[in-house]
Amino acid sequence: MAKVNISLDAELVVEVMVLAGVGSPQDAVEAVVRDYIARGHRTETRTEFKDRGLRETDARPQEPQG
DSSP: OOOOOOOOOHHHHHHHHHHHTOSSHHHHHHHHHHHHHHHHHHHHHHHHHHHHHHHHHHHSOOOOOO
16 A cells, blocks of 8 residues: 655644544554545435435426416
């Protein structure tokens, strides 16, 4: 797997380490990135069901009005 090196504000990393309960900066950053990705997937799943329902509603023939 490819690795990426970045520099981050130490206070931010320490805060994430405390909140996530991990002991290394590497694990802290990985936890944040994994959480962000998982949240994105959950959002996609929720909006997909909503969008699908809207498409199905729009696809039904409508009764003539008037």
